[in-house]
Amino acid sequence: MMASNEAIxxxxxxxxxxxxxxxxxxxxxxxPLLAPSVVLLLAWMIVPLGMTLWFSFQRYNLLSPNISxxxxxxxxxxxxxxxALWNAIFNTILLVGGVLxxxxxxxxxxxxxxxxxxxxxxxxxxxxxxxxxVMPTVSALVWKNLLMHPVNGLFAWISKSLNxxxxxxxxxxxxxxxxxxxxxxxxxxxxLVLLTSLQSLxxxxxxxxxxxxxxxWSLFTNITLPHLCRSLTIVAMIETIxxxxxxxEILVTTAGGPGNSSTTLPYLIYKIAMLDWNVGIASxxxxxxxxxxxxxxxxxxxxxxxxLERQ
Amino acid sequence: xxxxxxxxxxxxVLGWGVTFLMALPVLWMTLAAFKTEAQAIATxxxxxxxxxxENFAAVLRRANYPSYFLNSVIIAGGSTLLGIVVGLPAxxxxxxxxxxxxxxxxxxxxxxxMMPAVGVLVPIYLLSRTLxxxxxxIALLIINxxxxxxxxxxxxxxxxxxIxxxxxxxxxxxxxxxRHQFFFLLIPxxxxxxxxxxxxxxxxxxxxxxxxxxxTSWRAAPLTAFIASFSSPEGLFWAKLSxxxxxxxxxxxxxxxxxxxxxVRGLTFGAVK
Amino acid sequence: xxxxxxxxxSKSFGNFQAxxxxxxxxxxxxxxxLVGPSGCGKSTLLRMIAGLETISSGDLFIDGERVNGxxxxxxxxxxxxxxxxxxxxxxxxxxxGFALRLAGVPKDVRHQKVLDAARKLQLESMxxxxxxxxxxGQRQRVAIGRTIVRDPKAFLFDEPLSNLxxxxxxxxxxxxxxxxxxxxxxxxxxxxDQVEAxxxxxxxxxxxxxxxxxxxxxxxxxxxxxxxxxxxxxxxxKMNLFDVSAIERSHDSTVVILSExxxxxxxxxxxxxxxxxxxxxxxxxxxxxxxxxxGKVEVVEHLGAEQLIYLxxxxxxxxxxxxHQPTAVKIGEPLRVEVDPSRMHVFxxxxxxxxxxxx
Numbered sequence: 001m002m003a004s005n006e007a008i009x010x011x012x013x014x015x016x017x018x019x020x021x022x023x024x025x026x027x028x029x030x031x032p033l034l035a036p037s038v039v040l041l042l043a044w045m046i047v048p049l050g051m052t053l054w055f056s057f058q059r060y061n062l063l064s065p066n067i068s069x070x071x072x073x074x075x076x077x078x079x080x081x082x083x084a085l086w087n088a089i090f091n092t093i094l095l096v097g098g099v100l101x102x103x104x105x106x107x108x109x110x111x112x113x114x115x116x117x118x119x120x121x122x123x124x125x126x127x128x129x130x131x132x133x134v135m136p137t138v139s140a141l142v143w144k145n146l147l148m149h150p151v152n153g154l155f156a157w158i159s160k161s162l163n164x165x166x167x168x169x170x171x172x173x174x175x176x177x178x179x180x181x182x183x184x185x186x187x188x189x190x191x192l193v194l195l196t197s198l199q200s201l202x203x204x205x206x207x208x209x210x211x212x213x214x215x216x217w218s219l220f221t222n223i224t225l226p227h228l229c230r231s232l233t234i235v236a237m238i239e240t241i242x243x244x245x246x247x248x249e250i251l252v253t254t255a256g257g258p259g260n261s262s263t264t265l266p267y268l269i270y271k272i273a274m275l276d277w278n279v280g281i282a283s284x285x286x287x288x289x290x291x292x293x294x295x296x297x298x299x300x301x302x303x304x305x306x307x308l309e310r311q
Numbered sequence: 312x313x314x315x316x317x318x319x320x321x322x323x324v325l326g327w328g329v330t331f332l333m334a335l336p337v338l339w340m341t342l343a344a345f346k347t348e349a350q351a352i353a354t355x356x357x358x359x360x361x362x363x364x365e366n367f368a369a370v371l372r373r374a375n376y377p378s379y380f381l382n383s384v385i386i387a388g389g390s391t392l393l394g395i396v397v398g399l400p401a402x403x404x405x406x407x408x409x410x411x412x413x414x415x416x417x418x419x420x421x422x423x424x425m426m427p428a429v430g431v432l433v434p435i436y437l438l439s440r441t442l443x444x445x446x447x448x449i450a451l452l453i454i455n456x457x458x459x460x461x462x463x464x465x466x467x468x469x470x471x472x473x474i475x476x477x478x479x480x481x482x483x484x485x486x487x488x489x490r491h492q493f494f495f496l497l498i499p500x501x502x503x504x505x506x507x508x509x510x511x512x513x514x515x516x517x518x519x520x521x522x523x524x525x526x527t528s529w530r531a532a533p534l535t536a537f538i539a540s541f542s543s544p545e546g547l548f549w550a551k552l553s554x555x556x557x558x559x560x561x562x563x564x565x566x567x568x569x570x571x572x573x574x575v576r577g578l579t580f581g582a583v584k
Numbered sequence: 585x586x587x588x589x590x591x592x593x594s595k596s597f598g599n600f601q602a603x604x605x606x607x608x609x610x611x612x613x614x615x616x617x618l619v620g621p622s623g624c625g626k627s628t629l630l631r632m633i634a635g636l637e638t639i640s641s642g643d644l645f646i647d648g649e650r651v652n653g654x655x656x657x658x659x660x661x662x663x664x665x666x667x668x669x670x671x672x673x674x675x676x677x678x679x680x681g682f683a684l685r686l687a688g689v690p691k692d693v694r695h696q697k698v699l700d701a702a703r704k705l706q707l708e709s710m711x712x713x714x715x716x717x718x719x720x721g722q723r724q725r726v727a728i729g730r731t732i733v734r735d736p737k738a739f740l741f742d743e744p745l746s747n748l749x750x751x752x753x754x755x756x757x758x759x760x761x762x763x764x765x766x767x768x769x770x771x772x773x774x775x776x777d778q779v780e781a782x783x784x785x786x787x788x789x790x791x792x793x794x795x796x797x798x799x800x801x802x803x804x805x806x807x808x809x810x811x812x813x814x815x816x817x818x819x820x821x822k823m824n825l826f827d828v829s830a831i832e833r834s835h836d837s838t839v840v841i842l843s844e845x846x847x848x849x850x851x852x853x854x855x856x857x858x859x860x861x862x863x864x865x866x867x868x869x870x871x872x873x874x875x876x877x878x879g880k881v882e883v884v885e886h887l888g889a890e891q892l893i894y895l896x897x898x899x900x901x902x903x904x905x906x907x908h909q910p911t912a913v914k915i916g917e918p919l920r921v922e923v924d925p926s927r928m929h930v931f932x933x934x935x936x937x938x939x940x941x942x943x
Contacts, residue, residue, distance in 0.1 A: 030408045033400035037464055038416065040397065044457040045423045051434030113329055116322035124330040126568050130337055133567035135518040137538040138556040142340045144542075145549055152352040152549075154339060161355070187333065193583050196575045234582050245427050248520035248535070252542035266429040273433050274525060286430040297425035304582050305418050480636050481669035485683035485734075486657030495682075499673045 049290070055283035062277035075284035085285070087260050088268040089292075095179055095264055096243045100236055102183040107190025107235070108228070112220075114191065115198045125195070132188035136248040143181045144170065144253045174254045174262035181249050186242075190235045197231035198224070230303075237300035244293050265289050337560075344553035351549040366554035374537070376555065383533035383559075385448050386523075387516035390455035391509050397456070398463035399505070403493060405464070406471035407479065417468065420461040421580055428458075428521045439526055448531040451523060455516040462577055463512055469581035470504030471497065507573030510566050517563050534559040586647055586660070586737035586770045587612050588633065593642035595628050595794075602628045604794040606642070610738075610772060615764050617773045617785035620817070625794040627742055630774045634663050634740050646737060657683070662731030663740040666747065668723045670715040670730075676702075677711040680730045701732040704766075721752045728763070738770035745780060757783055778818050782806070790814050812935040815863045821892060821904050823929070824864045831855060843898025846877050851925040853940055860938070863929035866892065866906035871913075875922030879903060881913050895919060 059071045079085045114125050131139065147154050150168040159166045169177040201224065209223045247266045250256060256263035256271065263271070269289060273282035343351045345362035370376050405413050435454070436445075444450035474497065482492050498505070520535040527536050538559055541552045567574070575583050588610040595603040603625040610616050618626040631637040633644060635656035644651055651659050662683075670679050677698050678685075684694045702708045705725040715723055724744065731739055741760075745753045761784050764771055775781055781788045782802045789799040790813075798810040802818075809815035815823045830841035838850045840862060848862065871893075879895030882902055891910055894902040905921055913919055930938045 030404035030410065033404040034416070036397045037401040037420070037460060040457060041420055041423050041460060045426065048431035048434040048438070049426070051437070052431055055433060110329055110333070113322065113326045116326060118320060118323035118326050121322075121326060124326050126571070127330045127334040129567070129571060130334050130564060132574075133514060133518070133564045134337060134560050135535050135538065135563070136520045137524075137535050137542075138340075138560055139336065141538060141541055141552060142336050142556060145552065146339055146343055146351075147336060152354055154356060157354045157356055184333070184336065189578065192571065193575050193579060196583055231583050234579050238579060241425055245429060245521065247429065248524060248539065251524065252539050266427065269429045269432065270525070273436070279433050279437070282433050286427075286433060289427045290430040293425055293427045293430070297422060300425070301418055301422055304421060304580050305414065475667060475669065477665045477667050477669035478671060480634075480656075481663070481665055481730075482671075482682070483636065483656045484634060484661070484663045485730075486655075486686045487682075491686060496671060500671075 052283045052286045052290070055279050056287050058280050058283075060279040060283075062279060071280055075280045076287075078281060079284050079288070084260060084263070084268060085265075085288070088263050088265045089288075091175055091260075091262065092244065092264040092266075092292075095175060095182070095246065096240060098176075098179045099183045099186060099243055100239060102179070103186045103190045103239060104232060104236060106183070107187050108194055108232075110187060110191040111194035111198055112224075114195055129188035129192055131185050132192075134185070136185065137252055139185055140181055140249040140252045143177075143184070148177060170254050171258060174258060178246075178249055178253060178262055181253070182243065182246055186239055189239065193231050193235050194228055197228050201227050234300075234303060237296060237303065240296045241293065241300065244289070244296070265292070340553045340556055343550055344557045346550050348548060348550045351553070366550045367558065370551055370555045370558070374555070376537070376558070379532055379534050379537040380558070382448055382527075382531055383517055383535075386451045386455060386531075386533050387513045389448075389452040390459065390516045391512040393452070394456045394460050394463045394512050395467075395505065395509055398460055398467055402464050402467035402471055403497065405468050406474075407497075417465065420464055424458070424461040432521075432525060435522075436525065444526075446527045446530045446532075450526055451519075451531060451533070454522050454526075455519055458519070459512045459515050462515070462580070463508055465580045466508045466511065466573075466577045467501070467505065469576060470501045470508070473504075474500050504573070507570045508577065510570040511574060511577040514563055514566055514570070587645075588738060588770065588772070589643075589645040589648075590629075590633070591643045591645070593629070593632060593639055593644060595625070595632060595637065595640045602794055603632070606796060608789065608796070608799070610770060612770055613768050615761075615771045615773065615784060615786045616789060617775060617781040617787070618789050618791060619775055619778060619781040620791035620797075622776055624791040626774045626776075626791045629791070630663075630740055630742055630772060633772060634661055635659050657686075660737040661740055662734050662736035662738075663742065664724075664727045664731055664744045666743040668715075668727040668744075668747075670723060670726055672715050675712050675714055676707060676718070676726050676729075679715070679726055680733050683730070683734045697733050698729075701729045704732065705729045720748055721756070724748060724752075724756060728760075732767070736769075738772065739767075741771065741773040741775075743775055744773075745775070746777070753780075760784060779820060782818065788818075790817060808937070809863075809929065810937050812861050812863065812931040812937075815929055815931070815937075819865065821866050821906065824866065824869075824901070824903050825931075826862045826864075826899050826901070827859070828862055829859050831858065831860070842877075846879070846897045846899075848876055848923065849925070850928065850930065851940065853930050853938060855930065855938065859933040861931040861935065863931065864903075864923055865927060866904040868924045868927035869903065869905040869921050870924070871905070871907065871911060871919060872922035873920055875920045877903070877923065878918055878920045881915050881917055881919050884913060884915065886910070893919070895921065 056075055057071055057073070059067050059069050059074075061067060110128055114121055114128060118124075145153070148169040150156055150166055150171075155169070156166045167173065206219070206223060209219055214222055245266055246264065247270065250262060250264060250267045251270075254262045256267050265285070266289065269282050269285040272278050272285060276282075342358075344366055345364070346357065346360055347363060347365070350357040350360050405417060439445045439447075439450045442450075478496065478500075479492055482496055487495065517533075518535065520539070523533050523536045524539055527533070538552075538556060541548075541555070588608075590606050590608040590610075593603060593606045594601065606629060608616075618629060620626050628637055632639050635651070635654060635658075639652050646659055646661075671682065674682065677695070680698045680701060681694045684697060689697075698711070699708065702711060705728060707722070707725055707729055710718065710722060710726075715726065718726065727744070745756050748756060757780060764784075773780070773784065785802055787799060788802050788805050790797040790805065792813055798805060798814045805814060806818050809818065812825060816825055826842055828840045828842060832839045832841065832847075833855075838853060838855050839847050840850060840860070841847045842862075850862075877895075877897055879897035881893060882896050883894040885892040885894075889908070891907045893905040893907060893911075893913055895905060897903050903921075932938055
């Protein structure tokens with residue numbers, strides 16, 4: 001989708017110099033090795049993208065095949081003038097932002113705790129990352145029914161035993177409830193990355209800081225946190241890419257409701273495409289979603305390309 | 312007294328406390344899978360009960376569960392196998408014969424991963440319909456392969472790059488042609504990396520929900536789509552839902568635990584190791 | 585077994601010229617050591633001989649045959665790498681026999697050859713182990729064994745001892761020298777360690793910035809360094825080198841002023857120009873009450889057999905004095921020393937050695 005024009009890393013330049021200038025050089029032809037991957041991904045990128053772009057300028061509804069033709073910017077105009085799109089974008093930002101903050105903070109807490117020496121911490125780690133491997137439909141339904149059900153759920157019973165009001169999660173706080181489920185699924189990812197990063201913290205650096213008098217909180221904020229900074233950024237960006245596509249959790253819990261209160265951009269487009277069968281408008285929505293994702297992707301790719309250069 | 316004090320320390324209490332909270336939904340689900348339907352929805356919740364396997368039997372009997380399971384295996388396994396076969400040569404070329412464009416191509420591959428699925432939902436749906444691939448395992452297999460291919464190439468690339476250059480040079484001095492190097496050295500040396508790459512690809516494909524739900528109805532539906540069907544009125548059969556869910560996530564949790572150390576590298580494209 | 589000829593060999597990486605115009609004739613059975621500081625192009629040169637690096641210009645001949653475009657294995661050379669580069673997933677026997685296996689040598693012949701080489705290197709009991717189960721010294725032996733098995737025309741070594749500890753390094757130096765005699769093989773050895781160069785080489789080639797600075801037998805290079813760079817590079821402790829700009833000339837002698845209180849009489853050197861460098865080996869300085877130079881003792885190092893005294897004679901660098909007898913000197917006290925004029929070296933402003941006038 002985007003090409004990077006940043007400087008080519010020095011080692012690539014050097015190997016390039018190794019393999020080109022001399023006519024005697026015995027070489028390996030890399031084109032046949034690369035071709036399958038490149039061609040497949042190119043097709044996967046260009047064909048659907050082109051079609052989405054094309055459809056977004058067409059009058060095209062599968063339910064009324066008689067209406068067709070060029071629509072100009074009408075599909076976009078319709079979407080942008082429609083409150084549903086802005087509501088969906090707002091919900092998306094709320095969901096992604098909230099989940100992001102929750103997973104980073106709680107993931108950091110988990111990582112720091114699991115990095116301590118205690119009996120069975122390697123077993124604890126296995127259970128802590130468990131949610132990441134649970135398929136989204138399972139986790140959504142388990143939370144929706146077994147835990148958050150207003151009558152028979154575990155949370156309802158806990159509230160009742162504590163004499164607190166029972167919350168009807170998906171009716172009263174639909175987006176928040178979805179956020180809880182998604183955050184639960186993604187905390188393990190943040191935990192794992194940050195734990196890996198914590199373990200790569202140079203012991204001698206910590207010991208030097210302790211000799212200098214840093215301990216406890218000051219050690220954490222002055223040494224540990226700066227060390228984790230890059231990992232936190234990467235977690236945030238990768239999660240954002242995945243969170244922008246949250247779909248199944250919404251489908252099986254609230255189906256976007258009540259009303260439009262938990263409809264995010266992916267879910268809105270899904271509804272227009274698969275329930276209204278309006279190809280033109282759904283495609284215009286798709287283009288909007290792609291643009292939004294690419295804004296984040298740009299930053300992520302910069303960071304990762306940068307690590308490629310450092311190696 | 313002292314030894315007990317040493318075991319029950321603050322890190323111990325907090326660490327296991329957090330772990331318990333994180334695992335609670337899955338633990339609760341596991342309990343429910345062995346309850347009767349009445350026990351599963353009882354308030355206050357039943358903690359002591361006689362475990363029953365009836366739910367598992369019921370799911371297997373009624374819902375054509377094996378067919379969904381088989382679809383998941385075909386789609387996740389097939390897409391992984393195909394992805395490795397396609398991705399391995401590319402990763403090899405990137406790692407050992409880098410050129411001017413290597414970095415650009417790698418970054419571009421990564422960028423295809425950033426495309427939101429919903430952005431291309433309409434064309435992929437229409438293409439599948441036109442090609443007669445709606446509700447077919449083939450379409451899902453290919454789509455999962457394409458979704459995970461950038462991760463596969465990147466992950467293998469980082470493993471290949473860890474093989475010291477001097478070993479390859481020693482092999483060249485010993486008379487190993489690129490073909491020999493690939494099969495005698497690189498594949499065996501990168502075997503653990505290839506295995507974790509395959510596991511990660513399998514996990515991601517197994518749990519993929521968006522395309523599974525939108526492109527299948529029943530014939531090719533994998534487990535993610537099958538479980539989604541419990542969101543309808545049937546969802547009130549909590550014990551059966553739990554049993555079906557447990558069977559659906561069981562194998563993947565084991566795989567996930569096996570590959571946890573390599574997961575980070577795969578999902579962060581080698582940026583965090 | 586092999587005669588290597590390098591003719592006007594150069595290597596450039598982009599705009600950077602790593603090796604410039606090297607002409608070198610390595611005779612059959614010769615042990616040549618390429619030595620120089622890091623970045624001098626010695627490894628690149630070795631890798632070009634091996635065929636791991638392409639030759640940008642110039643010709644390489646092995647036994648009279650031009651081999652520029654040949655694959656590494658087609659040149660009949662074997663190489664020991666700095667990291668040993670053993671195949672971690674293969675046993676010692678498989679490691680040593682890999683080249684033969686690729687060449688299609690039958691299994692029993694292969695086994696016999698590996699066994700012979702292993703016997704020479706005392707590796708017989710380890711043939712079934714993997715590299716990870718071996719010590720550093722044992723890995724080193726396997727890396728050497730791997731090259732012996734192939735019976736190559738010439739052996740190439742790329743800093744093979746740099747990953748070993750000091751004691752093992754000393755031992756391996758002796759073993760390599762023995763191996764050179766037994767195998768009667770041509771060897772090209774790259775190192776940055778001048779001790780390895782001095783102890784093992786038939787001929788040392790000192791490289792600097794991609795060019796040959798000087799080559800010759802170790803003793804010759806030690807006694808008659810052609811440049812200040814070679815003088816400073818070979819020998820431990822280093823030769824004392826003092827830059828001098830104040831020179832007093834009279835009709836029969838030249839006196840250089842090292843510092844306020846120290847001046848040194850040069851013999852019959854045809855010193856011209858204003859800027860020269862005087863070189864004095866630490867062993868050419870002796871403690872003597874009638875000596876020319878006086879300085880304050882700053883540091884004394886007792887090495888057992890000898891003693892190094894570092895004197896502050898008012899120059900930028902301390903003067904190193906090597907004494908073979910233990911001498912009672914006190915830190916901070918003045919000490920008078922004498923320099924043997926016949927063992928002094930003089931270099932001109934470009935660092936080139938100035939020849940003494942014939943007496």
